[in-house]
Amino acid sequence: MQRRSFLSALASTLALTGLPIAAQNSQGKRIIVVGAGLAGLSASYLLERLGFEVVLLEATQRVGGRVRTLDGIKGRPEGGANVLGPNYGRAIAYAKALGLTLRPPSRSAASGLLIDSTYIPAADWATSAKNRLPSHLKRWMPDQARTLMLPKALVGSSDWLSAQQQQWDYSALRYFQEQGAKPEAIDWFARNNSYGNSLADTSLLNLMRVSESIQTAIAMRQPTLVVADGNSRLPEAIARALISKIVFDAPVQTYRATRTQVTVITSGGVEFSADAALFAIPLTTLRQIEFQPQLPVQMRELMNRTPYHKVLQSHWTLRRDTTGAMPDLVWTNGPLGRLFFSKIDANSVHINAWINGDDVDYWRGLDRRQQRQTLEQALVQIPAASGELSHDVEMDWALEPYQQGVWATWLPGDIKHIPKVSQAQDRAFFAGEHTGVSYSGMEGALESAERAVLQITRALS
């Protein structure tokens, strides 16, 4: 029943947009979808429901891309996408329709900060001598203060792309300097910043976009959500619902188009032909594909210069009795980034040191012994955080060959060009998180799939 109602809701959405359901013209038409992340999976699912034949090619041996539950590690921490916003209509609808359970995550508020290696409990932060935030923002964590200092100019989720808002598309570093923030505060705003590898390379407008979308989610007064047993269960469930089989180990290297058909060739030399191709992959790997005919020069230039954000997660297990108090989240201005703690069982705690941007380079330069020492020295400062440490795994997203980063971080001044990367080029179509308009992250990937499916259906009808 749930699944039928999801499909009929989807059908009415598509009908509203003028798309004929199971369009007659789709019958017998074949679409190659490149990439089995959420965007490619959802696009394949929708295309199949509309009567297209789909060939889904995936470079690796698994679906989900940047959604990646670390199933081999006790407590199944997330190595990729963490939480679904309460405003993620598409992701929530898929989860419900496919029989998955959603629940609020166990993580909550910050328990403290490690500033220059000194621990300050969150409750003491506002009055701490080390607090260099602007006086009216002292009670906030540095990330929250950064957000509260942003201009409140955006009206609605797609306004960040409108012409009048492009005046804000300049370096966030310049903005905070002009606001008179102290150098220490600016340094904290640069650390643990998810939207640029440095603050100079972070677009103020992009920060405003993220803040607007978080405010919208907060206004719903509903908790964020995770998928029970791990977020990877969501892409896996969509994959199981597909009619066609996914072709794994098929990294696409070449695209050729004639007037009537397209051919893609994998690195192993296997060729697939179809009426159109949808590339649901990050810009970092899209730019490695040889296109014949070439993509337009402006699109290529944007694709080539757009950095992807560096995130390195160092996952550890701390063995200790967990019946008493336990830290939750500790914000640091040091090499450990943010430390996320979560209870695994009565004797063990999972620690994820989440390092962002250029700070990743420093951590990479340490060997495992130095990394352990750095973490041990930090844990000694944090109440209820000592115990026997063992290293689980490192997720260094910039080194993942088919992502090369966690998401696109548009350089200041580039936001007005973003629509170019979702423009169809004859029989080549584009989707993925980086082409999301009203949403980013997982919901942005799903949103982009709908837009691309509409473009394909219109173009091939």
Ligand SMILES: Cc1cc2nc3c(=O)[nH]c(=O)nc-3n(C[C@H](O)[C@H](O)[C@H](O)COP(=O)(O)OP(=O)(O)OC[C@H]3O[C@@H](n4cnc5c(N)ncnc54)[C@H](O)[C@@H]3O)c2cc1C
């Ligand atoms: C550490 C981390 C934390 C995150 N936290 C959140 C969060 O809390 N909430 C949220 O909403 N989002 C979060 N995200 C972002 C979210 O995971 C992504 O936006 C979303 O999953 C992207 O989906 P996608 O389909 O666009 O791309 P991807 O998931 O990257 O999928 C692309 C797929 O294409 C494949 N591929 C690449 N190149 C080729 C090729 N040449 N040929 C064939 N296949 C190819 C890849 O292997 C991959 O499977 C996070 C991401 C990371 C990494």
